[in-house]
Amino acid sequence: MNNATEPTTAGRYAPSPSGDLHFGNLRTALLAWIFARRTGRDFLLRIEDIDTARSKMEFAHRQIEDLEALGLTFDGEVLFQSQRCGAYEDALETLRRSGHLYECYCSRKDIREAASAPHGVQGMYPGTCRELSNEQRASRRAELETQGRVPALRLRxxxxxxxxxxxxxxxxxxxIDDVIVRRGGNKGQGQDWAYNLAVVVDDAFQxxxxxxxxxxxxxxxxxxxxLGSVLGFPPVEYVHVPLVLNAAGERLAKRDGAVTLREMAESVGLGGVITLLGESVGVAGATSAEEILERFECGDFSREPYVWRG
Incomplete structure (x- = not known):
């Protein structure tokens, strides 16, 4: 299986619509846009809204408006993950046919306890359900059924x-452990797609x-x-950039005060926000995203976290 379209070389920004974008989000979006434009790639926007409990369309629209207000132009239509469930089902079927998929009946408590055992590895799934017999699987599946729950699916x-x-x-x-590709949960509430599967499938598709x-x-x-290699997708070049931290050295969050574009623009104006973003990536005094793009020098970009001073 290959869910990818004709190769187009593109970069992307993919926020979750759980609130307005803050300065740290905007800085990452700016850097994604710069790297794409500087390398002749398209720049795409994807709204990662598969977490239905936290995602709100109102925030998705506000995020799009904020990126456009900053001048971060993107190509083509915005892709919403909530409209991609069929593609994720196809990916699961590919993994199932190739023997790379199995059901997992463990609760979060089960996994925590297994990881804390003498030979467990913190943060790694210990493979509890990997080699169960058909009879054991049927028994565990029936047990979950009585609880109104369905098993998770993992990559083998x-x-x-x-x-x-x-x-x-x-x-x-x-x-590499056996990552979850579809989460378990209460029966009848629809599929809860795992981030690892959705992001890999959608990057290839786009x-x-x-x-x-x-x-x-x-x-x-x-x-x-x-996971991408198992699904037959071409490799991706990663560019991981430092986070924005607050004065306490913690990852910047909305609780840190007036950190969203709309809040900052009330005090320093949109142009002031753009200048602050430029300074955060080593470009002083910029008045537009295009100017930041033209003047950005990768060699001057600090690999240290950027500390937000408000």
Whole structure:
């Protein structure tokens, strides 16, 4: 299976519509736009709204308006993940046919306890359900059925680790476990697609071969690259950029005050926000996104987190 269209070389920005974009989000969007434009790629926008409990269309529209107000132009139509369930089903069927898919009946508590056992690895799924017999699977499935729940689905990994490449970090290798590709949950509430599956399938579909995002996701890249290789997708170039932190050294969040575009624009104006964004990527005194694009020098871009001072 290959869900990809004709290759088009593109970069992207893919926010979740759970609130207005704050300064840290906007800085990552700016960098994704710069890297795409500087390398002759299209720049695409995708709204990652598969988390129905947290996603709101109102915020999706506000995010689009904010990016356009900053001058971060994008190509083609905006893609909404909530409209892509059929593609995720197709990907699961591909994994099922190739023997790379199995049901997992573990609760979060089960996984925490297994990871804390003497030979467990923190944060790694220990493979509890990987080699169950058909009879054991039927029993566990029936047990969940009585609770009104359905099992999760996991990737049956065939490697211990995987290596991908990042623009700044170079080769990045990480251990690979059997990641969830569809979450379990209450029966009848629809599919709860896992981020790892959706992002890999949609990047391939959109012809995206450059992913710029926060460096807190750096060690997730090998697992996503491995899943893409299992599905037969071409490799992606990753560009993980430093986060914006607050004065306490924590990741910037909306609770840190007036940090959204609309809040900042009330005090310094839209032009002031653009200037602040330019300064955060090493371009002083810029008055437009186009000017930041023209003057941005990768060699002057700091690999240290940017501290937001308000």
């Amino acid at each position: 990994s065939e490697v211990a680790d995987f290596t991908t490449r990042d623009f700044f970090a170079g080769e990045v290798t990480a251990p 012809g995206i071969d450059q992913v710029v995002r926060g460096d807190d996701l750096l060690m997730q890249a090998p697992a996503q690259a491995y």
